[in-house]
Amino acid sequence: MKDVWEPIPGTRFFSRNGMGLYERLNDRLYLRVDDVDETDIQDLATNFADANEARSPVRMVA
Numbered sequence: 088m089k090d091v092w093e094p095i096p097g098t099r100f101f102s103r104n105g106m107g108l109y110e111r112l113n114d115r116l117y118l119r120v121d122d123v124d125e126t127d128i129q130d131l132a133t134n135f136a137d138a139n140e141a142r143s144p145v146r147m148v149a
Contacts, residue, residue, distance in 0.1 A: 092117065 108121035
């Protein structure tokens with residue numbers, strides 16, 4: 088899924104895919120400035136695990 092960063096009118100903040108409140112630090116880096124909930128933490132862990140697996144895939148040994 089591709090992230091869509093939408094500016095929030097009248098502020099310097101953005102939302103990611105219509106959720107969350109982020110401040111843009113540079114072209115590729117955003118800082119989350121609102122509270123995170125359990126779903127956000129679970130989402131982060133899943134994305135981190137997926138990215139880590141892409142770099143070092145696990146081999147099944149029979």
